[in-house]
Amino acid sequence: NGSLQVYGEATLDRAVTVGGRLTANDDCDVNGRLSANNDFSVSYGGTEKITTVGESGLSVEGDFRVSDHGTEKITTYGYNGLCVDGDLTVRGGIRN
Structure with a gap:
């Protein structure tokens, strides 16, 4: 019914439901x-x-990048556009 402040680590082993705003002030x-x-x-x-x-x-x-298990799959870093390492499937149009 009031506030909760934790100044050290906390481990929750079950579901947590937040009915209001949840703010993380760090990573x-x-x-x-x-x-x-x-x-x-x-x-x-x-x-x-x-x-x-x-x-x-x-x-x-x-810029953004997408990686999976340490392998970069999609990136714009260092490119003037999009770099895809592997197959690319588009469902819909590609606009200029």
Whole structure:
């Protein structure tokens, strides 16, 4: 019914449900699946970096990379566009 403050590590072995806003003021590591049942937005230093708010998909501001088990699969770093290491399937149009 009040606030909870933890100044050391805390381990929770069961589900946690937050009915209000959840704020992480430091790194947040997810060692499983992270899902959002609504739009989400990621900002840093007042600049929105990733968002689905107001988009029909995902909007990314700046370079990005996608890796799997240490292997880079998709990146824009060092390229004037998108580099895909492997097959690319597009369901829909590609716009210029």
